Amino acid sequence: MSKIDLAIHDFPRRAPLMVAAKRSAKIWLCLILIAADLFALLVGFGVGAQVEQPRSIPSDVWTSLIGGMLVYAAVAFQNQAYGPKCLTSGIASTRRALVSLSATMLLFLLVVFSLKVTGTLPRFALSLGIASAVLLIVAQRVLICSLVQRSCGGRLHTELVIVDGGNVPDAYLGGDIIDANMTALRSDLDDPYMLHRLGTIFQHYDRVVISCAPERKNEWAQLLKGANILGEIIVPEIGELAPLSVHQLNGVTTVVVSRGPLNLANRAKKRLLDIILTVPVLIALTPAMLVIALLIKLDSPGPVFFRQERMGRGNRIFHILKFRSMRVESADRQGARSASRDDDRITRVGRFIRKTSIDELPQLINVLFGEMSLVGPRPHALGSTAGDELFWRVDRQYWHRHALKPGITGLAQIRGFRGATEHRRDILNRLEADLEYLHRWSLLRDIGILARTAQVVVHRNAY
Incomplete structure (x- = not known):
């Protein structure tokens, strides 16, 4: 049994039945909402076309209608028209x-005018x-929201x-409650396996609320910030102060301390973007990877x-893949010793593939499996140190970076922050870049980072 298995030993690996059912219900309801919208557009514009030409509708009209439906679906998805709020309001x-x-x-009108076919x-x-179409869309959306509110009380999220x-x-009585003492759960920021256990539990919920002693609030807050979840701590004593980051639910005051950075x-x-780029690149590089x-x-x-x-999104541990560049008998599984310029553990082929970053290519498989992204904070070995201190002890904000999937490349890498971490500043530079990326994410920035990565594939700190 591995350390990961021991970390979640004696705890149910599957979400409770009602929790799983509610999460599945949200997905199915969103799919129903999409189907209902497309059906409303098909019927609505089909009625208009049928009135205009009662006998038969030309094929080009059907082609235009289907194209318009696909455009609407994309615009509506971007506009959050299929989010959880649209199922209850x-x-x-x-x-x-x-x-x-x-x-x-x-x-549609811009295309018509540009093609000069308005006549x-x-x-x-x-x-x-x-x-x-407007009448049908309004009717079906109001009906779906009414049915959801009647059956679920307007609360589809799991907590x-x-x-x-x-x-x-x-x-909260009657809901899902875990007694930390009885289940041996701890807000221990120095124990990656405990964080993995909590991350495994959290992944089944949309919202996690902590009721703890005052002296443990800070640790729970730090832990939740990297858990990729809406995390809240019950703080009844500050309810009268009305701070800006306060959430009220059923008369209970909580302080919002974290929220997943991406909707x-x-x-x-x-x-x-990961799938579109990873699949063809993997296919193209397969012969070269076989040679390596x-x-x-x-x-x-x-x-x-x-x-x-390595530690992944939501503080869940995964196994990163690399081409082996060191001798088996001297490989450091915990990553306590960083590779140095004249490291005697590195093989002849290993020195070349590390220098050219070819050793990172198998991580495309991690991306394909959804454990990593092409762009994101680099995942570190659990035993990595800056000087003589573990990374997370240098700055507790280190855990915040795990709110996103780890990446093959990232903002820190294109800024040249790579190689051995001999001093505290080495990890602090990377952490600052990772937190900047986390708070200012955009798809265009990901594309820009990927483009600039080509300039730093071969780097003086890569060894």
């Missing part, structure tokens, strides 16, 4: 859907189609309360790949 749901439809129609545009059919020396408010739409865009694997086998005995535990 009829006003928010209809407003975002109508804004998306208006944007789609504006794009052939069936104005009556178009007007009737818009009116019919967990962890009690660590605090009291459980009456509002669903942004996570989807980032993942789509053969050279590694011929150079020294041992496996082709080097697998090592």
Whole structure:
């Protein structure tokens, strides 16, 4: 049994049935909402086209309609028209859907004017189609929101309360509650395996609330910031002060200390970029990777790949893949010793692939499996040190960087912060860059980082 297995031993690995059902319900309801919108557009504009030409609708009209539906779906997705709020609030749901439809129609008219085909545009059919589609979209969205509110009470999110020396408010009784003492859970920022255990539990919930003793609030807050989840701490004593970052739910006052940095739409865009780039690159590089694997086998005995535990998104541990560049008998699984310029552990082939960053290529497999992203904070070995101190002891904000998936490259790497961490400043420079990336993420910035990475593949600090 591995250390990871021991970390979550005797704790249910699967979410409770109701939690899993509620999370599945959100996904299915969002898919139903998308299907209902597309059906409303198809019927609405189909009615307009049928009135204009009762006998038969030309194939080019159907092609234009299907294209418009796809554009609407993309615009609505970007406009958060399929977010959880649109499943419980009829006003928010209809407003975002109508804004998306208006944007789609504006794009359609711009195309029509640019092609100079306004004279052939069936104005009556178009007007009737818009009116019919609007009525159907509003009706189905109000109906879906009404049904969701009636069946779920307007609360689709899943939440967990962890009690660590605090009291459980009456509002949370009957929900999912974990007693930290009984289940041996600790807010121990010096124990990566405890953080992994908590991350494994948290991944089944949308919101985690901590009720703890005052002296443990700071540690729980630091832990939650890197957990990629809406994390809150019950602090009843500051309710009367009304600070800006306070959340009220069922009369219970909590301080919001963390929120996943990317919403669903942004996570989807980032993942789509990873897939679009990773799959063709992996296919193209497969012959070269096979050659590298053969050279590694011929150079020294041992496996082709080097697998090592790293901390990923939500403080969950995964195994990173690299081409093996060191001798098996001297490899450092915990990463306590950084590679140096004249490191005697590195093989002849290893020195070349480290210098050219070729040893990182197998991490494309980690990206494909969703454990990593092309761009993000670099994942570090659990035993990595800056000077004589573990990374997370140099600055407790270190854990915040795990709110995003780790990346093959990142802002710190293109700024030249790589190589051995001999001093505290070495890790602080990387941490500052990672936190800047986390707070100012954009898809264009990811593309820019990928473009600039080509300039630092071969770097004086790569050895």
